[in-house]
Amino acid sequence: MIVSMNPKSSIAESYRLLRTKIQFSFKDQESRTVMVTSSQGGEGKTTTISNLAIAYAQEGKKVLLIDADLRKPSLHRIFPQLNHQGLSSLLTGHCSIQDAVQPTDFEHLDLLPSGPVPGNPSELIDSAAMHQLLQQLKQQYDVLLVDTPAVLAASDAVIVGSICDGVIMVAAPGKVRKEHLKKAREQLEHVHARMLGVVMNRVV
Numbered sequence: 001m002i003v004s005m006n007p008k009s010s011i012a013e014s015y016r017l018l019r020t021k022i023q024f025s026f027k028d029q030e031s032r033t034v035m036v037t038s039s040q041g042g043e044g045k046t047t048t049i050s051n052l053a054i055a056y057a058q059e060g061k062k063v064l065l066i067d068a069d070l071r072k073p074s075l076h077r078i079f080p081q082l083n084h085q086g087l088s089s090l091l092t093g094h095c096s097i098q099d100a101v102q103p104t105d106f107e108h109l110d111l112l113p114s115g116p117v118p119g120n121p122s123e124l125i126d127s128a129a130m131h132q133l134l135q136q137l138k139q140q141y142d143v144l145l146v147d148t149p150a151v152l153a154a155s156d157a158v159i160v161g162s163i164c165d166g167v168i169m170v171a172a173p174g175k176v177r178k179e180h181l182k183k184a185r186e187q188l189e190h191v192h193a194r195m196l197g198v199v200m201n202r203v204v
Helices: 010-025 045-058 087-091 121-125 128-138 156-163 178-190
Strands: 032-038 063-067 109-112 143-147 166-171 195-200
Touching (some): 010 045, 010 195, 032 156, 045 063, 045 109, 045 143, 045 166, 121 128, 121 156, 128 143, 128 156, 156 178
Parallel strands (some): 032 166, 063 143, 166 195
């Protein structure tokens, strides 16, 4: 978490600049929900969203980081927390928001882990309960940041993108193929997801 460990570094400053650009995109909105994804796995979307969440929290915003990767969740390991209950538990009615959301070691930043891996992740994500949950959480937080599977790995990201206020795509040059990035963008545009921009990761 370089924004916290080395806040004066150029990389940390890049995350703060990303935060500022997102804020400018939503300058007339009090609350916003931003999804961070990639075309395929291993491009750094989870690292990006984690540092972005800390950058928002350092500014004093009340932030909720949501792990909507119900297939291979990882945020509970990055911000070490239990994952016995979380988003999947909420969507199936097995716990309350108060029980599922966990504070992190960073002031103003809470985590909603994925919860137990369900057998029907796409159906849970594409449910009325998911829509209602995001609307409810927007009343409690200034910023919701949603981590999802890669767009080309599962339909979940496309579904979440359609109900978020904006989408950030993370791309790693040398790893991502141009046609994969284009296909991922087309899938998101097909559901009228609002593309805020692309973060080029691992650029030296």
